[in-house]
Amino acid sequence: MSLAANGMNDHTAAPCPKEIDQNEKAEIEGHRRRGSLKKILKELDELFLIEQRFDLAPYVHWKGNSVAPMHRWFRYREAYSPELIDKLELGCRILDPFCGCGSIPIGAATRGKKAVGIDLNPIAAFSTKVKLTPLNESSIKNVKSFLEELPKNIFSHDRWPQPELSIATKVFEPRVLDMVLRSRAAIEFCFSNNTDARDFVFLAWLSILETVGSYYKEGNGIKYRNKRRKKGKYEDRVDGEWQLARFGSDQEKFFIDAFSKQLSMMIEDSALWESGSWEGQKVIGGSAFNLSDFTRGDNFDSVIFSPPYANRFDYFESFKVELWFGNFVKSYADLGSLRKASMRSHLNADLKRPATPPESLEDLIALMDQEASSWRMGVPDLMRGYFHDLGIVLRQCRAAVPKGKCHIVVGNSAFAGVIIPTDVLTAIIGLKVGFKKAKILETRHLTVAPQQRNLLKGFESYMRESIVVLE
Ligand SMILES: C[S@@+](CC[C@H](N)C(=O)[O-])C[C@H]1O[C@@H](n2cnc3c(N)ncnc32)[C@H](O)[C@@H]1O
Known part of the structure; x- marks a missing residue:
């Protein structure tokens, strides 16, 4: 009988006994791993009360960031909602050591509460600072006059020096780049004696870079x-056509319209400063690892934060255009330093810093598939570093909130066939650093990455986004 008649072709020749042996071994090993993983995850979950709070799902991953007044001044996909202040009944003095673009500090100000925010990303800290700094009437007037004369202001200035970012001419069309750099010079010139107004306009300029750029964050x-993305691959678009479709024939006008729209919206939202409590709000550009240096023994009623998730996402990579063009970094060494100082949630962080993670993490790492690319890239050390870093921050949060609660919004992750239950491990670390009680509010399920889906069939319910409450 031919192979074809037997339902086989030459690519699916019958496995030889040796291969059967290998396949069987792999299957038995896979079975053993899944069994151990199930046991460990179940035992870990049983350590804490896990309350289902799907009603909180809209607030941990916040779409409102792009439409809510003031919060919409700079797009930060990673933001959570200021409504968590009400939903979690946070106290009057709040600390957010990973404050991003200021969801909590702004939310606190509009509710008459006080907040201190910290973030390592200089753009995030700058954006929060601008939002927390009300402009007086005369500054608003200056901004409005700048806006009214925007084209004239831009065209009467030469280009600001182009940053040394290697892809600077790739991320903007030549005519757009000209507008970007001229308008930067116009801002510095027109507001040379009014820092608050300059920062306000500069934030508007920063936040349109992606809109006018030939790039987008993804x-x-x-x-x-x-x-263009088509069925899992990217296809080239015709040069000349895509620019026309995106910017129209007048790229200068496209730039001016985007800048005007952003500035007008920000001026409109500035009415938010007329009520609430804006004085005494504080934002610090720096690392949460040095939290106690910044808070200097201050006590807070509540701490809330969402650290970067352990998902290999490097914030400094996705913000590199804004970081360079905004002069927040002036060299690749500056960029490297930010990456190294960040929480070890991505592979560009400093994986060489020592780490002493919880024991249960090692049990999970031992079950990872060592053939998986994430293993080879160094995910085990990344995970060790991540939970070590979290411990450093939690210990200082404990000291900052001696009588209140600490809320941590986290997402579990999956690597090399293993789920890492970040929420439970965070709770374990919380108790270790001195909190007395811990519970987990499960807010929604996360999807497992396509390459992990088969391996983790049956484990989907462990892929949670949760709020860990420590007190
Ligand atoms: C999930 S985002 C927080 C977003 C924020 N909750 C908001 O609503 O905008 C995590 C933040 O941690 C910051 N980050 C990373 N490493 C840090 C560190 N060592 N210290 C302080 N912030 C850090 C990132 O820049 C990012 O803004």
Whole structure:
């Protein structure tokens, strides 16, 4: 009988006994791993009360960031909602050591509460600072006059020096780049004696870079608009056509319209400063690892934060255009330093810093598939570093909130066939650093990455986004 008649072709020749042996071994090993993983995850979950609070799902991953007044001044996909202040009944003095673009500090100000925010990303800290700094009437007037004369202001200035970012001419069309750099010079010139107004306009300028750019943020970095995603791959778009479709024939007008729209919206939202409590709000550009240096023994009623998730996402990669063009970094060494100082949630962080993670993490790492690419890239050390870093921050949070609660919004992750239950491990670390009680509010389920889906069939319910409450 021919192979074809037997339902086989030459690519699916019958396995030889040796291969059967290997396949069987792999299957038995896979079975053993899944059994051990199930046991460990179940035992870990049983350590804490896990309350289902799906009603909180809209607030941990917040779409309102792009439409809510003031919060919409700078797009930060990673933001959570200021409504968590009400939902979690936070106290009058709140600390957010990973404050991003200021969801909590702004939310606190509008509710008449006080907040201190910290973030390592200088753009995030800057954006929070601008939002927390009300402009007086005369500054608003200056901004309005700048806006009214925007084209004239831009065209009467030469270009600001182009940053040394290697892809600077790739991320903007030449005519757009000209507008970006001229308008930067116009801002510095027109507001040279009014820092608050300058910062306000500068934030508007920063936040339109992606809109006017030939790039956009996606996944773990940026993608170019001259490519289109089609069924899992990227195809080239016709040069000349895509620019016309995106910017129209007048790229200068496209830039001016985007800048005007952003500035007008920010001026409109500035009415928010007329009520609430804006004085005494504080934002610090720095690392949460040095939290106690910044808070200097201050006590807070509540702490809330969402650290970067352990998902290999490098914030400094996706914000590199804004970091360079805004002069927040002036060299690749500056960028490298930010990456190294960040929480070890991505592979560009400093994985060489020592780490002493919880024991249960090692049990989970031992079950990882060592053939998986994430293993080879160094995910085990990344995980060890991540939970070590979390411990450093939690210990200082404990000291900052001696009588109140600490809320941590986290997402579990999956690597090399293993789920890492970040929420439970955070609770374990919380108790270790001195909190007395811990519970977990499960807010929603996360999807497992396509390459992990088969391996983790049956484990989907462990992929949670939760709020860990420590007190
Ligand atoms: C999930 S985001 C927080 C977003 C924030 N809750 C908001 O609503 O905008 C995590 C933040 O941690 C910051 N980050 C990373 N490493 C840090 C560190 N060592 N210290 C302080 N912030 C850090 C990132 O820049 C990012 O803004």
